[in-house]
Amino acid sequence: MERVTIYQVAEAAGVSVATVSRALNGGPVAPETRTRVLAAVRRLGYRPDRLAQGLATGKSRTVGVVIPDAAGPLYGQMQRGLADVLAAAGFGYIATESRRDPGREAALLDEMLARKVEALVLVGSGLPPEALKARFGKLPPVVLIEREGGEAGVPTFQIDNERGAYRATRHLIEAGHRRIAHVRGLRRAGREREAGYRRALAEAGLAPGPVVAGDFSEEGGYRAARELLAAGGFTAVFVANDRMALGVYRAAFEGGLRIPDDLSVVGFDNLPFAAYLNPPLTTLEQPAQRLGALAGEAVLALVGGRPITGQVLPCGLKARASVKHIEGGTV
């Protein structure tokens, strides 16, 4: 691969390499010289070597993204938002999965630091920032997405899980439900959604219905729902995510319960399938792509030395047919 270097461009344009570099990076160059250089660049097909640039400047124009689990359905959207704003600014990114394994995560970070990433985007659960600081000493700027532990100067972007869950639950209450069960999720999102659920109930003077733990998977939702149905005593259930809601649908069907006539269900995430279930699932939409885009802008700000603060994004209720307005009644 006969790479074209800046020297060849310099020679072709009849100037020095310094001038070529300046012409390319907006340094002080006579307009006429600049066009000559650019012409040579084009003619030769010159493309600056990012590695060499990085070595010389200490900047790699790369950001590292660490995510617990890339298989999540919303991750794709988030990544898209992030990638777009970064790419527009000429930044590349390297992304990797931590699999929720601290050792693995540390190794990934090590590798990223070796590649001189200019910023780190940490998504979801993982090593707490203090642990990182202890292990790695000085770190490049960090942006957190849906992750705890953002101190001052570490912008955190997240979905308002608590408020979303609150809205979901309120939606059920307003539909006339008085006994509302909950299938809980995992980790922080799970806790926050449960909190919102409880707040809505408390505010309405209602006792929390049965609450059972799930693991965010279809199977987990299914098992949780069976447990719930065995107990009975509720007319609606707020499920911490759509995948589990699917399991709930299944358990309800097997139990001979019709949704929403016998049981109303609200999910969370608004996955693509939600609108096409039978009945269509009422759920909360997460602005995942926007979350990614905001994080990307935060990265750019931080890299540019501008301070920036995080944000909590609301999620919107998608009311569909899985919730029934009732007068009374109990499973």
Add this chain to the structure above:
Amino acid sequence: MERVTIYQVAEAAGVSVATVSRALNGGPVAPETRTRVLAAVRRLGYRPDRLAQGLATGKSRTVGVVIPDAAGPLYGQMQRGLADVLAAAGFGYIATESRRDPGREAALLDEMLARKVEALVLVGSGLPPEALKARFGKLPPVVLIEREGGEAGVPTFQIDNERGAYRATRHLIEAGHRRIAHVRGLRRAGREREAGYRRALAEAGLAPGPVVAGDFSEEGGYRAARELLAAGGFTAVFVANDRMALGVYRAAFEGGLRIPDDLSVVGFDNLPFAAYLNPPLTTLEQPAQRLGALAGEAVLALVGGRPITGQVLPCGLKARASVKHIEGGTV
């Protein structure tokens, strides 16, 4: 950030930088010296700068991945397979979405080449290799996943869509169906699946039922199914992917048809929701993670100068309750 360089390690260990480099990279070094160097490395927390290494060796230990659409549900799995084998070999990767936009794709490749990727993994549809060659001249080794145009020396890994579709259709035929409709997908996967469908039918001496075009989305499946149902004349339908199958479920329900009693359905992909639909959807499972892993191994082989050939992976039928065994009858 006071980076520790190889010079500091050399000084601390009382050797020259060359020796440090050799000790680290398995060059000829006296055992005693090596331990001394490694001790210094540990003590100082030295971490080689990948950029500088890359510049010096011409190798970046990075591979570039281009994918049309990262939001696809199977992409996460594929990426996991790929990332794992790459990471185990000390390779990082930069991934980006082309959005099926040739201009964008070309720009991405340009950026990757500038970063001196040692190999390219091209996923799904995109610029044909000849176009790439014309635009970029010499390219690093390329591995194709689910993409056309692999010539000699360009290993291609793909799912056996045709055979999968054939199996799906056979499954319906064996269940007694004689009039089998098809909701077609897009691009190559769509064409291949349709081909398998037609082959199974032809082989069984059956006429292809109504075939209507879909776009792989729930909505597309829904619309296609409505069109199909308006025509009628079939007892089963093979849908080119699970998401569209969901739309078919919806249309069937709205049309008052019960699945599988009035209509049998087979999908493709085995997305997580498939097993939890009502009824559970019979579909074909794609070994996406394995596909990624194989591609990763191919990259490693190519980078190591070993030739390697592509592979076509079969997909397995997950028989579930959306198909009914029948004696006769027509919608």
Add this chain to the structure above:
DNA sequence: CTGGGCGATGTAAGCGGTTACATCGCCATG
């Protein structure tokens, strides 16, 4: 005893850029 060979190590030249500093005209000013 001496020269050759070999393994361990050091020296220094790149890799392809950026950039501090020096140089060089040229023009306005005193």
Add this chain to the structure above:
DNA sequence: CATGGCGATGTAACCGCTTACATCGCCCAG
């Protein structure tokens, strides 16, 4: 007319690492 200042450009050092080549002991064979 000499001088200072300024914009455009060139020179060369440096970023952190790898590696070809030189050097240096040391051991063994002649």
